[in-house]
Every structure is written in C-alpha cells, then in structure tokens.
Amino acid sequence: MKVHIDRDNCTSCGTCWDTCPAFFEMKKEDGFSQVIEQFRLNGDIARGTPPDDLEACAQEAADLCPVQIISVDD
Numbered sequence: 732m733k734v735h736i737d738r739d740n741c742t743s744c745g746t747c748w749d750t751c752p753a754f755f756e757m758k759k760e761d762g763f764s765q766v767i768e769q770f771r772l773n774g775d776i777a778r779g780t781p782p783d784d785l786e787a788c789a790q791e792a793a794d795l796c797p798v799q800i801i802s803v804d805d
C-alpha cells in the first residue's frame with residue numbers, strides 16, 4: 732500500500748494524525764500533515780508505505796480526511 736498526501740491542500744485539521752498517529756504527524760514548520768519518518772518513501776514527507784498493522788488506520792485516515800487529499804494505492 733502506498734499513501735500520498737497532497738500537502739498543498741491540507742487544512743491542518745488534525746484528523747489524520749488523530750486517527751493514525753503512528754503513521755501521520757503534523758510537520759511543525761508548516762502545520763500540515765506528513766508521513767512519519769520511518770515510513771517515508773525515498774525520504775518524501777508526502778509519501779509513505781504503512782506496515783501491515785497500520786494499513787487499516789492509514790486507510791481510515793484517508794477516508795476521514797475532510798478535503799479528501801490523502802490518496803491510497805494498493
């Protein structure tokens with residue numbers, strides 16, 4: 732599973748890091764969502780691959796994002 736956050740359109744609502752704090756967090760410098768460092772793809776803060784035990788919550792966060800900017804590819 733690959734996750735992408737369209738950070739340019741993040742509203743910093745906090746739903747994703749509240750829903751799946753082991754995978755998403757707020758980037759302190761700009762207040763927008765980013766992938767936690769250990770799960771990033773090629774160091775990209777906007778892309779990551781959740782381990783099996785975090786796939787469900789990453790998907791839930793994507794489903795709950797009020798502006799639907801978290802995309803998930805199987």
Ligand code: SF4
Pocket residue numbers: 736740741742743744745746747748763764792795796797798799800801
């Ligand atoms: S749920 Fe969506 S809008 Fe809210 S902080 Fe996360 S990525 Fe940004």
